[in-house]
Amino acid sequence: MEQPDSVPFPLDPAADPAVEAAALLKQGCPVQNVLLPGGVTAVAALDHKTAKQVLGHAHLTKDPAHWPALTDGRIPDDWELGALVQGAGMLHAGGEAHARLRGLVSAAFRRTSIEAMRPRIEDIAHALLDRLESAGTDAVDLREEFAWQLPMQVICEVLGVPATAVAKLRDAFDRLVTPQPLESDQGGILAAQMTIAGELTQLIALKRENPGADLATELIRARDEDEDRLSDEELVQTMFLLLIAGQETTVILITNTVHSLLSDPSQVAAVRAGTHTWSDVVDEGLRHSSPVRYALMRYATENVEIGGVTIAKGEPVIAALFAAGRDPEVHENADRFDLDRSSRQHLAFGHGAHYCIGATLAKLEAEVALGALFTRFPHLALATDDLTTMRSIPLQGFEALPVLLQGGTV
């Protein structure tokens, strides 16, 4: 069995994820030492089988209390990925604490609750497209004007967050999503987190006075009835997580899938001919271009063996979700977006105890968004091939997607 290279492979937030995935997978060992921005090292699980094993492993926890480098103070407080690996919400909890926090919101994200939202999501999509139509023949940024707006409006309605609060939070959201290197953004992420947490604390106070038929009100009630079920900090962090976890990821899913479809018109033609559904398109989009590039971080609670390699207790492990979707052992011609492939299995929503709670909602939003968009604008075309990719380790997508709604060239 091949062993990982002892010199860690530097992960570059600006690298093309497909090129990076191919380079890592080519090294022959499914597990590699990698260097994250800020000089932090971790072990990365690279192929589908190994990444899945990491995501579901009973002795790899997401609770950062098991990461000695963090608890000993060797990770600087302002490490640019620090905000993404800790917090009081379910994403960074293990065991019973995780089950308790997840249990409080899971009913709201069950398939039947989500499917009931379809008509409302369709209304939101059509209203956004009405507004877009007025752009006429000019190029519009589909990411900003459509893909960003739809999931934000939906999750705000679910939670009961007023649209005015969202406008205030937009800048903070952007700073969280594309963290800047330490030297250029000292405190930027922490400030962004504080802005959002402050806004949510105000909202919670308002909702206590004026309860509504929304998830925020339900969570506040759970907190007020029994503090052991949910502390004040967990209440804010749970709302924070629900607002942020599904936003950029769903924006990227919609944007990347539109880009794949516009790059190969035969794929849209297959949907129009009835050979495939929009739901198939979304699954292939998730397989081909997982919005989450790396799932950060899990920590070994004891020595564990992954892909023939021993991971020492306390070591951090990340799972390469984008690379898993391009694993040549699982998918033939993995780099091609192809609705005809026999298997579209992917890990884009993770696996195991932390499997994405919003997966059904995200898929429904993307399915509705794509169907409405391509029906309303049958001649939709890319306005340029010159696209800028996001600079990010945890996510991968485009910064903007300029399109021509009525086709043609700019």
Ligand code: HEM
């Ligand atoms: C295309 C869209 C989405 C993608 C690709 C995505 C991806 C993921 C992934 C990979 C994880 C697991 C992370 C890990 O194990 O380390 C996760 C967890 C999570 N996601 Fe999503 N997500 C999406 C949409 C959503 C939506 C719409 C929501 C809610 C509104 C949401 C809420 C969450 C939450 C709360 C967790 C933590 C679950 C737990 O720790 O038990 N996500 N997501």
